[in-house]
Amino acid sequence: MLSPEPAGPAPLARFFQDFPQRRYIMFGGKGGLGKTTFSAATAYYLARRGHKVLVFSVDPQASLSDIFQQDIYGRGPVEIIPGLFAQEIDADRHIKEYQDQIRRKILEMYGFDRVPEEIEHYIAAASAEPAMEESAIFDQVVDIVVAGQYDYFIYDLVPLGHALYYLSMASVYDEWIERITRLRQEMQQYAEMAARFKGEQLQEDLILQELQDIRQRITTSSRILTDQARTAFFFVIIPEEMVLLDTQKAAQLFSRFQVPISGYIVNRVLPEALAKEQIPDYLQHRLQMQQGYLHKISDLFGGQVLAWIPEFERDVTGLEMIARMAEAMFGGDGGEPADR
Numbered sequence: 009m010l011s012p013e014p015a016g017p018a019p020l021a022r023f024f025q026d027f028p029q030r031r032y033i034m035f036g037g038k039g040g041l042g043k044t045t046f047s048a049a050t051a052y053y054l055a056r057r058g059h060k061v062l063v064f065s066v067d068p069q070a071s072l073s074d075i076f077q078q079d080i081y082g083r084g085p086v087e088i089i090p091g092l093f094a095q096e097i098d099a100d101r102h103i104k105e106y107q108d109q110i111r112r113k114i115l116e117m118y119g120f121d122r123v124p125e126e127i128e129h130y131i132a133a134a135s136a137e138p139a140m141e142e143s144a145i146f147d148q149v150v151d152i153v154v155a156g157q158y159d160y161f162i163y164d165l166v167p168l169g170h171a172l173y174y175l176s177m178a179s180v181y182d183e184w185i186e187r188i189t190r191l192r193q194e195m196q197q198y199a200e201m202a203a204r205f206k207g208e209q210l211q212e213d214l215i216l217q218e219l220q221d222i223r224q225r226i227t228t229s230s231r232i233l234t235d236q237a238r239t240a241f242f243f244v245i246i247p248e249e250m251v252l253l254d255t256q257k258a259a260q261l262f263s264r265f266q267v268p269i270s271g272y273i274v275n276r277v278l279p280e281a282l283a284k285e286q287i288p289d290y291l292q293h294r295l296q297m298q299q300g301y302l303h304k305i306s307d308l309f310g311g312q313v314l315a316w317i318p319e320f321e322r323d324v325t326g327l328e329m330i331a332r333m334a335e336a337m338f339g340g341d342g343g344e345p346a347d348r
Contacts, residue, residue, distance in 0.1 A: 017338075017339060018337075018338055019271075019313075019314040019315065020271075020273070020314040020315045020337050020339075021053075021338040021339050023240070023270065023271065023314060024054070024338075027240065027270075029238055030237075030238060030239060030240040030270070031159060031160050031238055032153075032160075032161050032163070032232050032235070032238055032239040032240070033047075033050060033160060033162045033163065033242075034162075034163040034165055034239070034240070034241045034242070035047050035050075035163075035164065035165060035241075035242050035244055035273075036165045036241060036242070036243055036244065036258070036262075037243055037244035037245060037251075037255065037258075038251055038254055041245065041246055041251065041275055042244050042273075042275040042276070042324075043164060043165060044072060044075055044164045045075060045324045045330075045333060046242070046244060046273060046275075046333070047063050047065075047162050047163070047164040048063060048072065048075045048076065048094070048164075048324075048330055048333075049330050049333040049334040049337055050063075050162055050334070050337065051063035051092050051094070051160070051162050052089070052092060052327075052330050052331065052334050053334040053337070053338050054092075054159075054160050054162075055089060055090065055091035055092035056089075056091075058091065059091060059159040059160055060091050060093075060157075060159045060160075061091060061092050061093065061158060061159060061160040061161075062085055062093045062094075062095060062152065062157075062158040062160070062161055062162065063094050063095075063162040063164060064094070064095040064096070064097065064149070064152060064161070064163065064164065065095070065097065066097070066145050066149055066163060066164065066165055067164060067165070072094050072095075072096050072164060073096060074325060075324065075325050075330065076088050076094055076325075076327075076330075077325055077326050078094075080094050080095065080096050081096040081098060082096065082101055083095075083096075088327075089327070093158070097145050097148045097149075099145050099148075100144075102145070102148050106144060106147065107131050110131055111123045111131070149163075150228070153228070153232055154228050189220060233265075233267065234265060234266040234267060234268070235268070236266075236268045239267075239268050240268065240270040240271075241262070241268055241269050241270055242270055242271050242272065242273055242314070243258070243259065243269065243271075243272045244273050244275055245272055245273070245274055245275070245305065246274065246275050246276045247274065247276070247277065247298045247304075247305060248301060249301065252301065252304060252305065255272075256308070270314075271312050271313065271314040272305075272309045272312050272313045272314065273313070273314060273315045273317065273337070274302070274305055274313055274315070274316045276317070276318075276319045277302065277316050277317060277318050277319060278291075278295050278298050278318075278319050280295075282295055283295055302316075315336070315337050315338075317336050317337060318336060320332070320333075
């Protein structure tokens with residue numbers, strides 16, 4: 009193994025010890041590398057140490073239910089073991105609730121008996137947009153983060169390309185809300201002037217109030233994503249060339265969004281001991297190829313690699329395997345299987 013045996017806590021465990029204020033934890037990388045598994049194992053590790061943890065997925069194709077072997081989709085935060093809550097967001101239900109909320113506000117603000125047909129068409133058309141699902145999930149995440157009911161929030165992020173889109177949504181939303189709010193404030197000034205001429209009391213601008221509320225929620229969430237003091241972002245990689253190339257590009261792009269990259273975790277490392285055994289040529293070649301990429305990872309990322317995770321003999325699903333993964337990530341204090 010290229011990584012030296014650490015003295016004391018494993019590097020990833022030491023990171024959480026040294027930076028206890030980093031309460032927003034994200035695992036990013038290409039699809040299928042182990043982000044959801046690491047998210048679940050980290051939540052397990054922290055919960056076993058007495059913290060109240062929420063692991064939630066921002067991926068419409070979430071698989072936390074599969075990993076925990078429990079149907080949690082659309083059920084809100086579900087307690088898996090004491091202190092560990094998991095949540096998969098039902099975007100369709102959130103879109104419907106959002107539509108109903110828009111209708112209620114239109115009726116309240118404008119005193120209509122019913123929502124005009126042309127506005128109903130607009131609401132239906134907007135809800136069918138491909139980005140609406142991501143927007144609904146983003147909005148739900150804002151609700152979760154703003155409520156602040158947990159010690160740790162662990163984001164199971166979508167694959168890299170979508171993750172960048174997700175991270176950029178906060179700034180796009182903020183800019184859009186800023187423009188609309190500025191326009192509304194200018195209109196409010198004219199309305200105040202007109203009301204003074206007429207000797208009337210100006211009614212409170214409910215639309216401006218709503219815009220300011222939305223902006224405050226989005227600003228709170230977006231600041232967390234890029235908060236160098238409270239957020240930790242870990243790249244998940246495997247020893248393969250394309251993954252390393254994509255990760256290097258992604259790291260540069262993420263830096264533009266000021267995402268605090270805290271380290272790299274290497275997954276699916278084949279045991280070196282295999283080389284001394286009688287194994288098929290295919291596996292020998294895979295092992296030699298992987299050793300080359302492991303050296304390359306050390307050269308590229310050096311001390312930023314916080315864990316080298318071995319290839320497991322079976323899928324990581326269920327609490328027993330999650331506990332094994334936590335031990336592999338965090339060292340001997342990863343935690344035994346929880347009693348249920």
